[in-house]
Amino acid sequence: MSQFPRLLLALLVLLLTTGCGADDAAEADADDHEHDDDDDHDHSSDGVDIDLFFDGAIVGEVTTEPCTLSGGAEAECYAFTVSGDPVTYETGPFCPTSIDASADDGGIWFDGDGVYDIDGEFITRLAELYDDDNWQMYDADGNVFVTETAEEFDLAARPDVDPSVQNHCVEGRLEWLPDGEPISTTVLIPVEPVLATAPATTSGNLGVTLDGIVIAQSAPVDAILGAYTIAAFDDCGGHYNPVDGYHLHGATGCSELDDVATGETPMFAYAMDGFPVHSPLDDPASVELDECGGHDTGNGYHYHANTAEQNLVITCLIGQTVATADDNGRPPRPADG
Ligand SMILES: [Zn+2]
Ligand SMILES: [Zn+2]
Structure with missing residues:
Protein backbone atom coordinates (compact mmCIF):
# COMPACT_ATOMS: atom_id res chain seq x y z
CA MET A 1 0.00 0.00 0.00
CA SER A 2 1.43 3.34 -0.94
CA GLN A 3 1.67 6.09 1.59
CA PHE A 4 -1.18 8.09 0.13
CA PRO A 5 -4.11 5.69 0.70
CA ARG A 6 -2.65 4.74 4.06
CA LEU A 7 -2.84 8.38 5.08
CA LEU A 8 -6.43 8.61 3.87
CA LEU A 9 -7.33 5.52 5.83
CA ALA A 10 -5.81 6.94 8.97
CA LEU A 11 -7.72 10.15 8.47
CA LEU A 12 -10.94 8.23 7.98
CA VAL A 13 -10.44 6.22 11.15
CA LEU A 14 -9.70 9.40 13.03
CA LEU A 15 -12.89 11.00 11.75
CA LEU A 16 -15.00 7.99 12.59
CA THR A 17 -13.71 7.63 16.09
CA THR A 18 -13.96 11.26 17.10
CA GLY A 19 -17.05 12.36 15.26
CA CYS A 20 -19.77 10.76 17.32
CA GLY A 21 -20.65 11.85 20.77
CA ALA A 22 -20.59 9.68 23.82
CA ASP A 23 -22.71 11.92 25.94
CA ASP A 24 -25.82 9.83 26.43
CA ALA A 25 -26.70 8.15 29.64
CA ALA A 26 -24.02 10.13 31.37
CA GLU A 27 -26.42 11.83 33.69
CA ALA A 28 -29.18 10.09 35.50
CA ASP A 29 -30.51 12.64 37.92
CA ALA A 30 -33.17 15.02 36.72
CA ASP A 31 -33.03 17.40 39.61
CA ASP A 32 -29.93 19.33 38.76
CA HIS A 33 -30.65 19.81 35.11
CA GLU A 34 -30.36 23.38 34.16
CA HIS A 35 -32.09 24.07 30.95
CA ASP A 36 -29.03 25.25 29.18
CA ASP A 37 -28.79 24.58 25.52
CA ASP A 38 -25.22 24.33 24.52
CA ASP A 39 -24.84 25.33 20.94
CA ASP A 40 -22.99 22.18 20.06
CA HIS A 41 -25.90 19.96 21.00
CA ASP A 42 -27.02 17.86 18.10
CA HIS A 43 -30.22 16.70 19.67
CA SER A 44 -32.06 14.89 16.97
CA SER A 45 -29.49 12.28 16.12
CA ASP A 46 -28.42 11.34 19.61
CA GLY A 47 -31.52 9.69 20.93
CA VAL A 48 -33.31 10.97 24.00
CA ASP A 49 -31.55 13.83 25.78
CA ILE A 50 -32.86 14.02 29.32
CA ASP A 51 -31.20 17.40 29.73
CA LEU A 52 -33.77 18.94 27.41
CA PHE A 53 -36.60 18.51 29.91
CA PHE A 54 -37.43 21.62 31.88
CA ASP A 55 -36.44 21.67 35.52
CA GLY A 56 -39.18 20.02 37.55
CA ALA A 57 -40.74 18.22 34.60
CA ILE A 58 -39.21 14.94 35.74
CA VAL A 59 -39.66 13.88 39.32
CA GLY A 60 -37.24 11.51 40.97
CA GLU A 61 -34.46 9.60 39.33
CA VAL A 62 -33.93 8.81 35.71
CA THR A 63 -32.68 5.27 35.33
CA THR A 64 -31.78 3.08 32.41
CA GLU A 65 -32.92 -0.49 32.19
CA PRO A 66 -33.13 -3.25 29.59
CA CYS A 67 -36.42 -3.24 27.74
CA THR A 68 -38.15 -5.22 25.01
CA LEU A 69 -39.60 -3.03 22.30
CA SER A 70 -42.86 -3.50 20.42
CA GLY A 71 -41.09 -5.02 17.45
CA GLY A 72 -39.19 -7.44 19.62
CA ALA A 73 -35.95 -5.51 19.78
CA GLU A 74 -33.95 -5.75 22.97
CA ALA A 75 -32.90 -2.25 23.90
CA GLU A 76 -31.88 0.08 26.66
CA CYS A 77 -34.64 2.34 27.94
CA TYR A 78 -34.87 5.39 30.10
CA ALA A 79 -37.34 4.98 32.92
CA PHE A 80 -38.55 8.25 34.38
CA THR A 81 -41.62 9.89 35.81
CA VAL A 82 -43.12 13.06 34.40
CA SER A 83 -44.74 15.28 36.97
CA GLY A 84 -48.14 15.69 35.33
CA ASP A 85 -48.13 19.43 36.00
CA PRO A 86 -46.66 21.71 33.34
CA VAL A 87 -43.75 23.67 34.74
CA THR A 88 -43.73 26.38 32.06
CA TYR A 89 -47.32 27.61 32.34
CA GLU A 90 -50.42 27.71 34.50
CA THR A 91 -53.17 25.40 33.32
CA GLY A 92 -56.49 26.92 32.28
CA PRO A 93 -58.67 28.80 31.82
CA PHE A 94 -61.02 26.23 30.28
CA CYS A 95 -64.68 27.22 30.43
CA PRO A 96 -66.15 30.73 30.44
CA THR A 97 -68.79 31.45 33.06
CA SER A 98 -70.88 33.85 31.02
CA ILE A 99 -72.00 34.15 27.41
CA ASP A 100 -70.48 37.64 27.49
CA ALA A 101 -67.03 36.19 28.15
CA SER A 102 -64.14 36.99 25.84
CA GLY A 180 -55.33 17.32 45.12
CA GLU A 181 -52.00 16.46 43.55
CA PRO A 182 -50.83 16.23 39.93
CA ILE A 183 -50.96 12.70 38.54
CA SER A 184 -47.46 11.69 37.54
CA THR A 185 -46.77 9.07 34.91
CA THR A 186 -43.80 6.75 34.66
CA VAL A 187 -42.65 6.07 31.13
CA LEU A 188 -40.13 3.83 29.43
CA ILE A 189 -38.59 5.32 26.30
CA PRO A 190 -35.78 3.82 24.22
CA VAL A 191 -32.52 5.64 24.83
CA GLU A 192 -31.81 5.28 21.12
CA PRO A 193 -34.82 5.00 18.81
CA VAL A 194 -35.18 1.70 16.96
CA LEU A 195 -37.14 1.77 13.71
CA ALA A 196 -40.23 -0.42 13.44
CA THR A 197 -40.78 -2.51 10.34
CA ALA A 198 -43.75 -0.29 9.55
CA PRO A 199 -45.21 2.89 11.07
CA ALA A 200 -47.81 2.11 13.70
CA THR A 201 -50.10 3.74 16.16
CA THR A 202 -49.96 3.00 19.83
CA SER A 203 -52.90 2.45 22.10
CA GLY A 204 -51.31 4.37 24.92
CA ASN A 205 -49.83 7.80 25.29
CA LEU A 206 -48.07 9.20 22.24
CA GLY A 207 -45.27 10.96 24.04
CA VAL A 208 -44.23 13.29 26.83
CA THR A 209 -43.68 17.02 26.65
CA LEU A 210 -40.48 18.61 27.85
CA ASP A 211 -42.42 20.20 30.68
CA GLY A 212 -43.73 16.97 32.10
CA ILE A 213 -47.11 16.24 30.51
CA VAL A 214 -48.18 13.12 28.66
CA ILE A 215 -49.41 13.50 25.10
CA ALA A 216 -52.63 11.52 25.00
CA GLN A 217 -54.49 9.89 22.17
CA SER A 218 -57.27 11.80 20.44
CA ALA A 219 -59.97 13.07 22.70
CA LEU A 248 -52.20 17.17 26.15
CA HIS A 249 -54.36 16.67 23.06
CA GLY A 250 -53.21 19.50 20.81
CA ALA A 251 -49.91 21.21 20.03
CA THR A 252 -50.40 24.97 20.21
CA GLY A 253 -46.88 26.19 20.80
CA CYS A 254 -46.53 25.81 24.57
CA SER A 255 -43.48 24.46 26.38
CA GLU A 256 -41.26 24.82 23.36
CA LEU A 257 -37.49 24.95 23.48
CA ASP A 258 -36.39 28.30 22.19
CA ASP A 259 -33.50 26.58 20.46
CA VAL A 260 -34.54 25.72 16.92
CA ALA A 261 -31.13 24.46 15.89
CA THR A 262 -32.22 21.17 14.38
CA GLY A 263 -35.73 21.78 13.11
CA GLU A 264 -37.81 24.31 11.26
CA THR A 265 -39.94 24.80 14.37
CA PRO A 266 -39.09 24.39 18.05
CA MET A 267 -39.06 21.02 19.76
CA PHE A 268 -41.51 20.48 22.62
CA ALA A 269 -41.71 16.75 23.29
CA TYR A 270 -40.39 13.26 22.80
CA ALA A 271 -42.56 10.62 21.21
CA MET A 272 -42.75 7.25 22.97
CA ASP A 273 -40.34 5.82 20.40
CA GLY A 274 -37.67 8.29 21.46
CA PHE A 275 -37.79 10.62 18.47
CA PRO A 276 -38.17 14.37 19.10
CA VAL A 277 -41.46 16.12 18.37
CA HIS A 278 -41.41 19.64 16.99
CA SER A 279 -44.23 22.13 16.69
CA PRO A 280 -46.36 22.11 13.54
CA LEU A 281 -44.83 23.63 10.44
CA ASP A 282 -46.08 27.09 9.56
CA ASP A 283 -46.37 25.97 5.97
CA PRO A 284 -46.84 22.19 5.78
CA ALA A 285 -46.38 22.29 2.02
CA SER A 286 -42.87 23.67 2.42
CA VAL A 287 -41.39 20.36 3.54
CA GLU A 288 -42.08 16.81 2.52
CA LEU A 289 -43.10 14.77 5.53
CA ASP A 290 -43.69 11.04 5.83
CA GLU A 291 -47.02 9.50 6.76
CA CYS A 292 -46.31 10.04 10.44
CA GLY A 293 -45.56 13.70 9.92
CA GLY A 294 -41.83 13.38 10.35
CA HIS A 295 -38.68 13.63 8.33
CA ASP A 296 -34.95 13.17 8.51
CA THR A 297 -33.23 16.46 8.01
CA GLY A 298 -29.81 14.89 7.73
CA ASN A 299 -29.42 15.83 11.35
CA GLY A 300 -31.62 13.04 12.59
CA TYR A 301 -35.33 12.32 12.41
CA HIS A 302 -38.06 14.37 14.05
CA TYR A 303 -41.82 14.56 13.94
CA HIS A 304 -43.84 17.66 13.38
CA ALA A 305 -46.97 17.67 15.48
CA ASN A 306 -50.27 17.94 13.69
CA THR A 307 -52.08 21.22 14.09
CA ALA A 308 -54.50 21.23 17.01
CA GLU A 309 -57.74 20.97 15.03
CA GLN A 310 -56.76 17.45 13.98
CA ASN A 311 -57.18 16.29 17.59
CA LEU A 312 -54.16 14.02 17.26
CA VAL A 313 -50.70 15.32 18.08
CA ILE A 314 -48.76 12.57 16.31
CA THR A 315 -50.36 10.52 13.54
CA CYS A 316 -48.20 7.42 13.98
CA LEU A 317 -44.80 6.35 15.20
CA ILE A 318 -42.00 5.08 12.98
CA GLY A 319 -40.03 3.68 15.90
CA GLN A 320 -40.67 0.83 18.28
CA THR A 321 -42.17 1.66 21.65
CA VAL A 322 -42.04 -0.25 24.89
CA ALA A 323 -44.88 -2.71 24.77
CA THR A 324 -45.59 -2.46 28.46
CA ALA A 325 -45.26 1.28 28.88
CA ASP A 326 -48.88 2.02 28.12
CA ASP A 327 -50.62 0.55 31.07
CA ASN A 328 -49.32 1.58 34.40
CA GLY A 329 -51.71 -0.75 36.11
CA ARG A 330 -54.38 1.84 35.53
CA PRO A 331 -58.04 1.08 35.00
CA PRO A 332 -59.46 1.54 31.50
CA ARG A 333 -59.37 5.09 30.31
CA PRO A 334 -62.34 7.32 30.93
CA ALA A 335 -64.37 8.98 28.18
CA ASP A 336 -61.92 11.63 27.78
CA GLY A 337 -58.93 9.79 26.55
ZN1 LIG B 1 -38.74 19.35 10.49
ZN1 LIG C 1 -58.31 14.26 27.46
Whole structure:
Protein backbone atom coordinates (compact mmCIF):
# COMPACT_ATOMS: atom_id res chain seq x y z
CA MET A 1 0.00 0.00 0.00
CA SER A 2 1.43 3.34 -0.94
CA GLN A 3 1.67 6.09 1.59
CA PHE A 4 -1.18 8.09 0.13
CA PRO A 5 -4.11 5.69 0.70
CA ARG A 6 -2.65 4.74 4.06
CA LEU A 7 -2.84 8.38 5.08
CA LEU A 8 -6.43 8.61 3.87
CA LEU A 9 -7.33 5.52 5.83
CA ALA A 10 -5.81 6.94 8.97
CA LEU A 11 -7.72 10.15 8.47
CA LEU A 12 -10.94 8.23 7.98
CA VAL A 13 -10.44 6.22 11.15
CA LEU A 14 -9.70 9.40 13.03
CA LEU A 15 -12.89 11.00 11.75
CA LEU A 16 -15.00 7.99 12.59
CA THR A 17 -13.71 7.63 16.09
CA THR A 18 -13.96 11.26 17.10
CA GLY A 19 -17.05 12.36 15.26
CA CYS A 20 -19.77 10.76 17.32
CA GLY A 21 -20.65 11.85 20.77
CA ALA A 22 -20.59 9.68 23.82
CA ASP A 23 -22.71 11.92 25.94
CA ASP A 24 -25.82 9.83 26.43
CA ALA A 25 -26.70 8.15 29.64
CA ALA A 26 -24.02 10.13 31.37
CA GLU A 27 -26.42 11.83 33.69
CA ALA A 28 -29.18 10.09 35.50
CA ASP A 29 -30.51 12.64 37.92
CA ALA A 30 -33.17 15.02 36.72
CA ASP A 31 -33.03 17.40 39.61
CA ASP A 32 -29.93 19.33 38.76
CA HIS A 33 -30.65 19.81 35.11
CA GLU A 34 -30.36 23.38 34.16
CA HIS A 35 -32.09 24.07 30.95
CA ASP A 36 -29.03 25.25 29.18
CA ASP A 37 -28.79 24.58 25.52
CA ASP A 38 -25.22 24.33 24.52
CA ASP A 39 -24.84 25.33 20.94
CA ASP A 40 -22.99 22.18 20.06
CA HIS A 41 -25.90 19.96 21.00
CA ASP A 42 -27.02 17.86 18.10
CA HIS A 43 -30.22 16.70 19.67
CA SER A 44 -32.06 14.89 16.97
CA SER A 45 -29.49 12.28 16.12
CA ASP A 46 -28.42 11.34 19.61
CA GLY A 47 -31.52 9.69 20.93
CA VAL A 48 -33.31 10.97 24.00
CA ASP A 49 -31.55 13.83 25.78
CA ILE A 50 -32.86 14.02 29.32
CA ASP A 51 -31.20 17.40 29.73
CA LEU A 52 -33.77 18.94 27.41
CA PHE A 53 -36.60 18.51 29.91
CA PHE A 54 -37.43 21.62 31.88
CA ASP A 55 -36.44 21.67 35.52
CA GLY A 56 -39.18 20.02 37.55
CA ALA A 57 -40.74 18.22 34.60
CA ILE A 58 -39.21 14.94 35.74
CA VAL A 59 -39.66 13.88 39.32
CA GLY A 60 -37.24 11.51 40.97
CA GLU A 61 -34.46 9.60 39.33
CA VAL A 62 -33.93 8.81 35.71
CA THR A 63 -32.68 5.27 35.33
CA THR A 64 -31.78 3.08 32.41
CA GLU A 65 -32.92 -0.49 32.19
CA PRO A 66 -33.13 -3.25 29.59
CA CYS A 67 -36.42 -3.24 27.74
CA THR A 68 -38.15 -5.22 25.01
CA LEU A 69 -39.60 -3.03 22.30
CA SER A 70 -42.86 -3.50 20.42
CA GLY A 71 -41.09 -5.02 17.45
CA GLY A 72 -39.19 -7.44 19.62
CA ALA A 73 -35.95 -5.51 19.78
CA GLU A 74 -33.95 -5.75 22.97
CA ALA A 75 -32.90 -2.25 23.90
CA GLU A 76 -31.88 0.08 26.66
CA CYS A 77 -34.64 2.34 27.94
CA TYR A 78 -34.87 5.39 30.10
CA ALA A 79 -37.34 4.98 32.92
CA PHE A 80 -38.55 8.25 34.38
CA THR A 81 -41.62 9.89 35.81
CA VAL A 82 -43.12 13.06 34.40
CA SER A 83 -44.74 15.28 36.97
CA GLY A 84 -48.14 15.69 35.33
CA ASP A 85 -48.13 19.43 36.00
CA PRO A 86 -46.66 21.71 33.34
CA VAL A 87 -43.75 23.67 34.74
CA THR A 88 -43.73 26.38 32.06
CA TYR A 89 -47.32 27.61 32.34
CA GLU A 90 -50.42 27.71 34.50
CA THR A 91 -53.17 25.40 33.32
CA GLY A 92 -56.49 26.92 32.28
CA PRO A 93 -58.67 28.80 31.82
CA PHE A 94 -61.02 26.23 30.28
CA CYS A 95 -64.68 27.22 30.43
CA PRO A 96 -66.15 30.73 30.44
CA THR A 97 -68.79 31.45 33.06
CA SER A 98 -70.88 33.85 31.02
CA ILE A 99 -72.00 34.15 27.41
CA ASP A 100 -70.48 37.64 27.49
CA ALA A 101 -67.03 36.19 28.15
CA SER A 102 -64.14 36.99 25.84
CA ALA A 103 -61.64 34.53 24.40
CA ASP A 104 -59.29 35.34 27.26
CA ASP A 105 -61.80 33.93 29.75
CA GLY A 106 -61.92 30.49 28.18
CA GLY A 107 -59.68 27.99 26.46
CA ILE A 108 -60.12 26.29 23.13
CA TRP A 109 -62.07 23.40 21.69
CA PHE A 110 -61.06 21.28 18.72
CA ASP A 111 -63.07 18.51 17.18
CA GLY A 112 -61.15 17.20 14.19
CA ASP A 113 -62.47 19.95 11.94
CA GLY A 114 -61.52 23.20 13.56
CA VAL A 115 -60.11 25.03 16.54
CA TYR A 116 -62.53 27.31 18.34
CA ASP A 117 -61.98 29.87 21.06
CA ILE A 118 -64.37 28.99 23.85
CA ASP A 119 -65.71 32.47 24.41
CA GLY A 120 -69.29 33.33 25.30
CA GLU A 121 -70.33 33.50 21.71
CA PHE A 122 -69.02 30.00 21.04
CA ILE A 123 -71.25 28.70 23.83
CA THR A 124 -74.28 30.34 22.23
CA ARG A 125 -73.43 28.97 18.79
CA LEU A 126 -73.17 25.29 19.74
CA ALA A 127 -76.63 24.36 18.45
CA GLU A 128 -75.81 25.92 15.12
CA LEU A 129 -72.27 24.55 14.92
CA TYR A 130 -73.36 20.98 15.59
CA ASP A 131 -76.77 21.36 13.98
CA ASP A 132 -78.69 20.09 16.98
CA ASP A 133 -81.17 22.13 19.03
CA ASN A 134 -80.55 20.07 22.15
CA TRP A 135 -77.47 22.16 22.79
CA GLN A 136 -78.28 24.68 25.54
CA MET A 137 -75.22 25.30 27.67
CA TYR A 138 -76.39 28.50 29.39
CA ASP A 139 -79.34 29.72 31.39
CA ALA A 140 -81.74 32.63 30.83
CA ASP A 141 -79.36 35.00 32.59
CA GLY A 142 -76.45 34.05 30.33
CA ASN A 143 -74.62 31.93 32.88
CA VAL A 144 -72.74 29.03 31.33
CA PHE A 145 -73.22 25.59 32.86
CA VAL A 146 -69.77 24.52 34.02
CA THR A 147 -68.78 21.55 36.15
CA GLU A 148 -68.45 23.11 39.59
CA THR A 149 -67.50 20.28 41.91
CA ALA A 150 -65.25 17.25 41.85
CA GLU A 151 -68.41 15.11 41.79
CA GLU A 152 -69.77 16.84 38.71
CA PHE A 153 -66.38 16.57 37.07
CA ASP A 154 -66.28 12.83 37.73
CA LEU A 155 -69.82 12.41 36.41
CA ALA A 156 -68.95 14.27 33.22
CA ALA A 157 -65.55 12.76 32.46
CA ARG A 158 -66.56 9.15 32.03
CA PRO A 159 -67.78 7.11 29.08
CA ASP A 160 -71.43 7.22 30.12
CA VAL A 161 -71.76 10.90 30.88
CA ASP A 162 -74.33 11.36 33.60
CA PRO A 163 -77.50 13.06 32.31
CA SER A 164 -77.21 15.63 35.09
CA VAL A 165 -74.12 17.12 33.49
CA GLN A 166 -75.29 17.13 29.90
CA ASN A 167 -75.02 20.59 28.38
CA HIS A 168 -72.10 21.40 30.65
CA CYS A 169 -68.78 22.81 29.73
CA VAL A 170 -66.53 20.27 31.45
CA GLU A 171 -63.43 21.41 33.24
CA GLY A 172 -61.32 19.82 35.92
CA ARG A 173 -59.10 21.36 38.51
CA LEU A 174 -55.92 20.25 40.13
CA GLU A 175 -57.59 20.25 43.54
CA TRP A 176 -60.22 17.79 42.32
CA LEU A 177 -57.66 15.13 41.47
CA PRO A 178 -57.01 12.41 44.05
CA ASP A 179 -55.21 14.04 46.99
CA GLY A 180 -55.33 17.32 45.12
CA GLU A 181 -52.00 16.46 43.55
CA PRO A 182 -50.83 16.23 39.93
CA ILE A 183 -50.96 12.70 38.54
CA SER A 184 -47.46 11.69 37.54
CA THR A 185 -46.77 9.07 34.91
CA THR A 186 -43.80 6.75 34.66
CA VAL A 187 -42.65 6.07 31.13
CA LEU A 188 -40.13 3.83 29.43
CA ILE A 189 -38.59 5.32 26.30
CA PRO A 190 -35.78 3.82 24.22
CA VAL A 191 -32.52 5.64 24.83
CA GLU A 192 -31.81 5.28 21.12
CA PRO A 193 -34.82 5.00 18.81
CA VAL A 194 -35.18 1.70 16.96
CA LEU A 195 -37.14 1.77 13.71
CA ALA A 196 -40.23 -0.42 13.44
CA THR A 197 -40.78 -2.51 10.34
CA ALA A 198 -43.75 -0.29 9.55
CA PRO A 199 -45.21 2.89 11.07
CA ALA A 200 -47.81 2.11 13.70
CA THR A 201 -50.10 3.74 16.16
CA THR A 202 -49.96 3.00 19.83
CA SER A 203 -52.90 2.45 22.10
CA GLY A 204 -51.31 4.37 24.92
CA ASN A 205 -49.83 7.80 25.29
CA LEU A 206 -48.07 9.20 22.24
CA GLY A 207 -45.27 10.96 24.04
CA VAL A 208 -44.23 13.29 26.83
CA THR A 209 -43.68 17.02 26.65
CA LEU A 210 -40.48 18.61 27.85
CA ASP A 211 -42.42 20.20 30.68
CA GLY A 212 -43.73 16.97 32.10
CA ILE A 213 -47.11 16.24 30.51
CA VAL A 214 -48.18 13.12 28.66
CA ILE A 215 -49.41 13.50 25.10
CA ALA A 216 -52.63 11.52 25.00
CA GLN A 217 -54.49 9.89 22.17
CA SER A 218 -57.27 11.80 20.44
CA ALA A 219 -59.97 13.07 22.70
CA PRO A 220 -63.11 10.98 21.98
CA VAL A 221 -64.97 13.85 20.40
CA ASP A 222 -68.01 11.85 19.32
CA ALA A 223 -68.71 10.63 22.84
CA ILE A 224 -68.14 14.06 24.30
CA LEU A 225 -70.40 15.84 21.81
CA GLY A 226 -72.92 13.00 21.94
CA ALA A 227 -73.48 13.86 25.59
CA TYR A 228 -73.83 17.56 24.78
CA THR A 229 -70.64 18.38 26.61
CA ILE A 230 -67.46 20.20 25.69
CA ALA A 231 -64.32 18.82 27.33
CA ALA A 232 -62.65 22.20 27.19
CA PHE A 233 -58.90 22.49 26.57
CA ASP A 234 -56.85 25.41 27.75
CA ASP A 235 -54.97 27.48 25.21
CA CYS A 236 -52.06 25.04 25.44
CA GLY A 237 -54.28 22.18 24.23
CA GLY A 238 -54.46 20.29 27.52
CA HIS A 239 -57.13 19.47 30.07
CA TYR A 240 -57.76 17.34 33.14
CA ASN A 241 -59.47 14.06 33.58
CA PRO A 242 -59.78 12.24 36.88
CA VAL A 243 -57.56 9.31 35.87
CA ASP A 244 -54.71 10.87 33.91
CA GLY A 245 -54.72 14.32 35.44
CA TYR A 246 -53.60 17.05 33.12
CA HIS A 247 -52.66 15.81 29.66
CA LEU A 248 -52.20 17.17 26.15
CA HIS A 249 -54.36 16.67 23.06
CA GLY A 250 -53.21 19.50 20.81
CA ALA A 251 -49.91 21.21 20.03
CA THR A 252 -50.40 24.97 20.21
CA GLY A 253 -46.88 26.19 20.80
CA CYS A 254 -46.53 25.81 24.57
CA SER A 255 -43.48 24.46 26.38
CA GLU A 256 -41.26 24.82 23.36
CA LEU A 257 -37.49 24.95 23.48
CA ASP A 258 -36.39 28.30 22.19
CA ASP A 259 -33.50 26.58 20.46
CA VAL A 260 -34.54 25.72 16.92
CA ALA A 261 -31.13 24.46 15.89
CA THR A 262 -32.22 21.17 14.38
CA GLY A 263 -35.73 21.78 13.11
CA GLU A 264 -37.81 24.31 11.26
CA THR A 265 -39.94 24.80 14.37
CA PRO A 266 -39.09 24.39 18.05
CA MET A 267 -39.06 21.02 19.76
CA PHE A 268 -41.51 20.48 22.62
CA ALA A 269 -41.71 16.75 23.29
CA TYR A 270 -40.39 13.26 22.80
CA ALA A 271 -42.56 10.62 21.21
CA MET A 272 -42.75 7.25 22.97
CA ASP A 273 -40.34 5.82 20.40
CA GLY A 274 -37.67 8.29 21.46
CA PHE A 275 -37.79 10.62 18.47
CA PRO A 276 -38.17 14.37 19.10
CA VAL A 277 -41.46 16.12 18.37
CA HIS A 278 -41.41 19.64 16.99
CA SER A 279 -44.23 22.13 16.69
CA PRO A 280 -46.36 22.11 13.54
CA LEU A 281 -44.83 23.63 10.44
CA ASP A 282 -46.08 27.09 9.56
CA ASP A 283 -46.37 25.97 5.97
CA PRO A 284 -46.84 22.19 5.78
CA ALA A 285 -46.38 22.29 2.02
CA SER A 286 -42.87 23.67 2.42
CA VAL A 287 -41.39 20.36 3.54
CA GLU A 288 -42.08 16.81 2.52
CA LEU A 289 -43.10 14.77 5.53
CA ASP A 290 -43.69 11.04 5.83
CA GLU A 291 -47.02 9.50 6.76
CA CYS A 292 -46.31 10.04 10.44
CA GLY A 293 -45.56 13.70 9.92
CA GLY A 294 -41.83 13.38 10.35
CA HIS A 295 -38.68 13.63 8.33
CA ASP A 296 -34.95 13.17 8.51
CA THR A 297 -33.23 16.46 8.01
CA GLY A 298 -29.81 14.89 7.73
CA ASN A 299 -29.42 15.83 11.35
CA GLY A 300 -31.62 13.04 12.59
CA TYR A 301 -35.33 12.32 12.41
CA HIS A 302 -38.06 14.37 14.05
CA TYR A 303 -41.82 14.56 13.94
CA HIS A 304 -43.84 17.66 13.38
CA ALA A 305 -46.97 17.67 15.48
CA ASN A 306 -50.27 17.94 13.69
CA THR A 307 -52.08 21.22 14.09
CA ALA A 308 -54.50 21.23 17.01
CA GLU A 309 -57.74 20.97 15.03
CA GLN A 310 -56.76 17.45 13.98
CA ASN A 311 -57.18 16.29 17.59
CA LEU A 312 -54.16 14.02 17.26
CA VAL A 313 -50.70 15.32 18.08
CA ILE A 314 -48.76 12.57 16.31
CA THR A 315 -50.36 10.52 13.54
CA CYS A 316 -48.20 7.42 13.98
CA LEU A 317 -44.80 6.35 15.20
CA ILE A 318 -42.00 5.08 12.98
CA GLY A 319 -40.03 3.68 15.90
CA GLN A 320 -40.67 0.83 18.28
CA THR A 321 -42.17 1.66 21.65
CA VAL A 322 -42.04 -0.25 24.89
CA ALA A 323 -44.88 -2.71 24.77
CA THR A 324 -45.59 -2.46 28.46
CA ALA A 325 -45.26 1.28 28.88
CA ASP A 326 -48.88 2.02 28.12
CA ASP A 327 -50.62 0.55 31.07
CA ASN A 328 -49.32 1.58 34.40
CA GLY A 329 -51.71 -0.75 36.11
CA ARG A 330 -54.38 1.84 35.53
CA PRO A 331 -58.04 1.08 35.00
CA PRO A 332 -59.46 1.54 31.50
CA ARG A 333 -59.37 5.09 30.31
CA PRO A 334 -62.34 7.32 30.93
CA ALA A 335 -64.37 8.98 28.18
CA ASP A 336 -61.92 11.63 27.78
CA GLY A 337 -58.93 9.79 26.55
ZN1 LIG B 1 -38.74 19.35 10.49
ZN1 LIG C 1 -58.31 14.26 27.46
